[in-house]
Amino acid sequence: EVQLVESGGGLVKPGGSLRLSCAASGFTFSNYSMNWVRQAPGKGLEWVSFISDSSGYIYYAASVKGRFTISRDNAMNSLYLQMNSLRAEDSAVYYCARDSPYCSSASRSTTCYDYWGQGTLVTVSS
Amino acid sequence: DIQMTQSPSSLSASVGDRITITCRASQSISRYLNWYQQKPGRAPRLLIYDASSLQSGVPSRFSGSGSGTDFTLTISSLQPEDVATYYCQQSYSSRPFGQGTKVEIK
Numbered sequence: 001e002v003q004l005v006e007s008g009g010g011l012v013k014p015g016g017s018l019r020l021s022c023a024a025s026g027f028t029f030s031n032y033s034m035n036w037v038r039q040a041p042g043k044g045l046e047w048v049s050f051i052s053d054s055s056g057y058i059y060y061a062a063s064v065k066g067r068f069t070i071s072r073d074n075a076m077n078s079l080y081l082q083m084n085s086l087r088a089e090d091s092a093v094y095y096c097a098r099d100s101p102y103c104s105s106a107s108r109s110t111t112c113y114d115y116w117g118q119g120t121l122v123t124v125s126s
Numbered sequence: 127d128i129q130m131t132q133s134p135s136s137l138s139a140s141v142g143d144r145i146t147i148t149c150r151a152s153q154s155i156s157r158y159l160n161w162y163q164q165k166p167g168r169a170p171r172l173l174i175y176d177a178s179s180l181q182s183g184v185p186s187r188f189s190g191s192g193s194g195t196d197f198t199l200t201i202s203s204l205q206p207e208d209v210a211t212y213y214c215q216q217s218y219s220s221r222p223f224g225q226g227t228k229v230e231i232k
Contacts, residue, residue: 103175105217112160116169
C-alpha cells in the first residue's frame with residue numbers, strides 16, 4: 001500500500017526556518033517524481049515545488065522561489081522541504097504528493113498527483 | 127500564467143441528482159486537465175486525469191469531458207459521500223489549480 005507521511009510542521013516566527021519531511025513506503029520511491037502542495041486555512045490548493053526522480057529537475061512556485069529548497073534521499077525513501085525566511089502567508093497544510101505515471105503533461109513541472117500524504121500544518125506567527 | 131476558473135463556486139443538490147462542475151482555462155490546454163475531490167479535513171484524491179480518464183478505484187458515477195478551454199466534471203447520481211470540494215488542475219504549465227467548487231447535499 002502506498003503511504004506518504006509528512007512531519008516537521010509547527011509554529012514558527014516570521015523570518016524563521018522549518019524543514020518538512022515526507023516518508024514514502026509501498027512503492028519504489030526512486031522511480032517517481034514528487035511534489036509539495038500547500039493549502040492555506042480555508043483556501044484552495046497551491047503547488048509549491050517539484051523534484052524529479054533523480055533530482056535532476058527541480059521547480060518552484062514563484063511565491064517560494066529563493067526561500068524554499070526541495071530535496072530527496074532515495075536511499076531513505078524520503079522527500080524534504082527546507083523553508084527559510086518564512087512569512088505569515090506561508091501558513092498552510094503542506095502535502096507531499098506523488099506524480100502519477102499515467103496522466104499526461106505538457107510541462108515537466110506539473111502533472112497529476114495520484115497519492116497524497118495526510119499533510120503537516122505550518123503556522124507562521126509571532 | 128494560465129488561469130483556471132471553476133463554476134459554480136458552490137452548489138447544493140439532492141441525493142440522486144446529476145450535477146456538473148465546469149472548469150475554464152484562460153487559454154487552450156488540450157486535454158491536460160485533471161479533477162480532484164477533497165473531503166473536509168482530508169487530503170485531495172485524484173478522480174479524473176487527462177480530462178476523461180477515470181482513476182483506478184473511483185466510482186463510475188464520476189465522469190469528465192472537454193478539451194481546449196472548457197471542461198466538465200459530472201456526478202451522475204449524487205451520493206451523501208460525495209460531499210466535498212472539487213478542484214480542477216491543469217497539467218500544462220505552472221500554477222495549476224482552480225479555486226474549487228464546494229458540493230453539499232440539499
